[in-house]
Amino acid sequence: MKIVLATRNAKKVPELRAILADAGVSAEVLSLDAFPDAPEVPETEPSFVGNALLKARAIAAHTGLPAVADDSGLSVEELRGMPGVLSARWAGRFGADDQDRANLELVLDQLADTPPERRAGAFVCAAALVLPDGTEVVTEGEMRGRVIREPRGENGFGYDPVFVPEGESRTTAELSPQEKNAISHRGIAFRKLAAEIAAMV
Numbered sequence: 001m002k003i004v005l006a007t008r009n010a011k012k013v014p015e016l017r018a019i020l021a022d023a024g025v026s027a028e029v030l031s032l033d034a035f036p037d038a039p040e041v042p043e044t045e046p047s048f049v050g051n052a053l054l055k056a057r058a059i060a061a062h063t064g065l066p067a068v069a070d071d072s073g074l075s076v077e078e079l080r081g082m083p084g085v086l087s088a089r090w091a092g093r094f095g096a097d098d099q100d101r102a103n104l105e106l107v108l109d110q111l112a113d114t115p116p117e118r119r120a121g122a123f124v125c126a127a128a129l130v131l132p133d134g135t136e137v138v139t140e141g142e143m144r145g146r147v148i149r150e151p152r153g154e155n156g157f158g159y160d161p162v163f164v165p166e167g168e169s170r171t172t173a174e175l176s177p178q179e180k181n182a183i184s185h186r187g188i189a190f191r192k193l194a195a196e197i198a199a200m201v
């Protein structure tokens with residue numbers, strides 16, 4: 001069996017491969033690099049679940065293979081749940097090299113006057129599997145924590161340098177990839193999805 005990971009985020013591919021392998025899914029996991037003509041799928045839905053399904057449906061239709069996608073983001077209580085589904089482009093559209101830093105700096109600016117006790121938030125993820133026969137499976141995961149004031153750490157991507165998970169003193173950018181996968185929103189959602197895939201094959 002082959003599975004396509006419907007993501008253009010190169011950092012997500014090894015995360016997802018590792019989680020599927022750990023769950024005993026022995027499928028060949030292809031990335032979108034194997035499908036240069038795959039469509040760009042605009043994330044037009046108001047929910048993580050809706051956008052994950054959009055991406056997985058489009059790539060399953062294009063490739064004729066089972067497709068897995070996720071939509072994820074940072075939800076900050078003080079910002080009424082935002083950036084949320086707008087996380088990837090929160091600061092507007094920047095070049096690929098500057099996008100994450102611009103997004104993160106905007107959130108830090110928005111929370112500049114917010115005291116520590118009101119800086120709670122969570123990384124949230126919806127993961128979707130769509131099969132060519134139309135079968136759809138959706139799972140969700142969350143990692144609660146807080147937004148700190150100064151970026152720390154080099155690992156991960158996006159808002160990792162400013163997010164400290166509950167029970168941790170390090171940011172998710174200071175955790176190893178294995179440590180982050182074990183507790184992350186995407187790790188949780190993908191382990192649930194991997195269990196469903198393992199039960200199907």
Ligand code: ITT
Nearest residue numbers: 007008009070071072073074087088157158159160
């Ligand atoms: P694909 O849609 O191609 O998968 P993407 O990076 O645009 O790639 P999302 O639409 O899921 O992915 O947007 C997620 C954004 O939310 C991402 O760009 C980060 O800014 C943030 N984000 C999601 N998961 C994160 C994580 O584990 N660590 C840090 N930031 C994360």
